[in-house]
Structures are given as structure tokens and as C-alpha cells.
């Protein structure tokens with residue numbers, strides 16, 4: 362496995378020159394474009410890593426999987442899906458076009474509009490505190506914390522997200538104060554993790570909510586099923602279809618350069634590489650996952666008689 366991960370890294374690195382680090386949140390532009398790393402965990406707890414797997418990064422849109430879990434746990438299926446849909450969108454993650462043309466409610470919880478509504482559904486005294494507690498619990502790391510500079514940077518420059526929140530309020534989809542909901546959302550996006558943290562979380566998702574290492578049921582199965590389905594159909598922005606065909610692994614990416622991926626075989630994988638392609642997905646990360654999918658036969662719909670190439 363070590364040598365497969367090394368090969369995946371070499372393969373992923375080849376693509377770095379054709380992408381760019383995100384800069385619409387100024388703090389993100391400081392990331393080192395040469396970084397690329399991966400962590401993979403098997404159900405028996407064996408962990409494999411390669412490259413810059415220990416470099417911390419902010420979750421950004423990966424936070425949308427945790428906020429969905431928290432909303433489903435605290436508000437329930439009916440409430441959440443009365444406010445947000447389950448359909449993929451062919452538009453970019455921060456698009457307002459569907460809001461402007463009144464295609465409501467927002468298509469799914471993995472795009473900004475849908476995630477902002479999902480955050481507003483969370484029933485908790487302090488939604489961010491609950492969110493952070495959930496992240497720490499599912500990543501088995503109590504030191505996970507907010508990256509204050511990224512949070513402030515995003516709060517200062519998040520005008521597109523503000524437009525989204527106010528449009529949602531004008532159509533009575535978003536209840537509550539837009540600035541307050543946005544502040545929760547910006548906090549959640551700015552939580553800092555490593556690939557080791559996210560691979561640990563992915564391991565739980567990959568095993569239907571049961572942590573195979575401790576034997577504890579960490580999440581209800583129905584919630585995990587919804588989250589993984591939406592990761593497969595909507596988790597890679599408007600590249601979700603292509604990534605589903607090529608890699609076929611339920612995954613969620615963030616503009617911070619992370620990708621969290623859960624396999625049918627019960628593996629948890631996370632990649633980090635801040636250089637993004639035009640759709641906003643880590644270019645090294647997507648290629649490493651495609652490589653591993655092919656080498657290890659990880660496609661969710663792979664034929665039983667498939668021969669790895």
C-alpha cells in the first residue's frame with residue numbers, strides 16, 4: 362500500500378502546474394502550491410500516508426458534510442429537506458443563478474446556498490460549538506480548532522455568500538438573521554484539519570456510521586446513507602458527474618484543497634493539495650483518487666470481475 366500511495370502522489374503531482382491556489386478568500390492564497398499529501402485508513406485501523414499529509418488546511422466545503430449531519434441529527438429529515446433539495450446542480454458552488462430564477466429551495470446541501478440554509482436548520486444553543494464538538498468526535502482529535510485568520514479573511518470578503526443569504530431571506534427560505542447564519546457558516550468553513558483527521562472521519566462514513574476501530578456506532582446509518590449519497594452526486598461541485606464516472610468514490614472537496622473520500626470497501630481516505638482545477642477541486646487530490654480507484658478497484662459500481670489496470 363505504501364508504494365501505491367507513493368505512485369499516486371507522483372501521478373497527482375504531474376497535474377499541479379495546470380491549476381491554481383484559491384485566492385478569492387485572501388488567506389487561502391498563502392498556501393504552498395507544491396503541497397500534496399494523502400492519508401488512507403483501512404477498517405482494521407492500519408493507516409498509510411504519503412507526501413504532505415500532515416499539513417493543516419481549512420475544511421471549507423468539506424464542512425458541509427458535518428453541517429448536514431448536525432442538521433439531520435438536531436432538526437430531522439423532514440425539516441432539513443423542506444428547506445433544501447437533493448438534486449445535483451450543473452452550476453458552480455457559489456452560484457446565485459438558481460436563486461435569482463426562483464428555482465427554490467436550493468438544490469442540495471453541498472453547494473453554498475444549500476449549505477447556508479442547512480446551517481440555519483441546526484437546532485442548538487451555539488451551532489458552531491456543537492459543530493466543532495462533532496468534528497472533534499468524528500475525527501478523534503480534540504485539538505481541532507478554528508483558523509482565526511482564515512475565518513476573518515472569509516468574513517471580510519464573503520460578499521457572494523452574503524448575496525446568497527439575503528436572496529434566500531427574501532424568499533422566506535432562510536429563517537433567522539442572515540449575518541448570524543453566515544457567521545456560523547464562515548466559522549465552520551474555517552476549521553483546520555489534516556488528512557489524518559479527515560481519513561479517520563471518512564472511515565466512520567465508509568463503515569455506515571460504525572467506527573471499526575473502537576466498535577462504537579458514532580452516527581446513525583440513515584444519516585450516513587444520505588451524506589454519502591449526496592457526496593457521490595453533488596460533492597465535487599459541477600464536476601461531480603465526471604468524478605463519479607472516473608473515480609466512483611463518494612467524496613467531498615473544499616477550496617482549501619482538501620478532499621474527504623469514503624469507499625465501498627470500508628476505507629477512509631483524505632487528500633490535500635491546494636492547487637485547484639477550474640471547478641474548484643484539488644487537482645492533485647482528484648487525480649490521486651482516480652489513480653487509487655483504478656489501482657485498488659475502488660469504484661462504487663466496479664464489476665466483480667474487474668481487473669485493476
Ligand code: GLU
Nearest residue numbers: 421422454550615616617
Ligand atoms: N468557505 C467557502 C465559501 O463559501 C467554501 C467554498 C468551498 O470550499 O467550496 O466560499
